[in-house]
Amino acid sequence: MKRSQINAAIKKMEEMVSSYRFSLPPFCSWTPEEWREKGTEYDEIRKTMMGWDVTDYGEGRFAELGFALITIRNGILNDESYSKPYAEKLLMVEDGQYSPMHFHFYKKEDIINRGGGNVFIRVYNSTPEGEYAETDVEVHSDGRRYSVPAGSQVKLRPGESITIPPLLYHDFEVESGTGTVLLGEVSMCNDDTIDNRFYEKLGRFPSVEEDEPPYRLLCNEYPPSTI
Secondary structure (H helix, E strand, C coil): CEHHHHHHHHHHHHHHHHHCCCCCCHHHHCCHHHHCCCCHHHHHHHHHCCEEEEECCCCCCCCCECEEEEEEECCECCECCCCCCEEEEEEEECCCCEEEEEEECCCCEEEEEEEECCEEEEEEEECCCCCECCCCEEEEECCEEEEECCCCEEEECCCCEEEECCCEEEEEEECCCCCCEEEEEEEECCCCCCCEEECCCCCCCCCCECCCCCCCCECCCCCCCCC
16 A cells, blocks of 8 residues: 555544544654654553554555544453553445445444444354354444344444444444545454454554555554653
């Protein structure tokens, strides 16, 4: 993925978040030069990979496969003594983009449509072998509990949410023609290195082609603290 694509996605998301009058934490606006000056007092950001994340899953098709997101807060999985046992994210999904089918081994999360268009979330229970189960899926959405057939798409309009428990396969995409969606995620701690199981084997972070200087560093690019 080209650095120019990453920079453009971050700038577009900054504009969208600002238009919704949502203020981001200070570290989301640090430049690469500012990051080189940050000491060990900011190691929580480094260790929990808070900040910007733009992914094409290593496939090089960002307009169709991938999205931009920001991890605003996070702890360390299975270590409640470290800072916090929860996480929060914002995600920007554009019309035509797709987040592929996956589940989390440990994380339980709420996905919330914070504004923009509508988003479809397809759901399957997982078999013990990691395949799609044919059983109905119990959906929890904004205080309502109901069941849908395996593979159903749950539509979230602005303001609506769905709870995704561990081992529940889910993907998401924008309803065509409704416009870019700003999603929120409130969850248990997030750890993309061990907690994701994609149905089809994919990478998680992009391979970056440096065609221009970085506007913001991604969460897996922070320099180590030197002071």
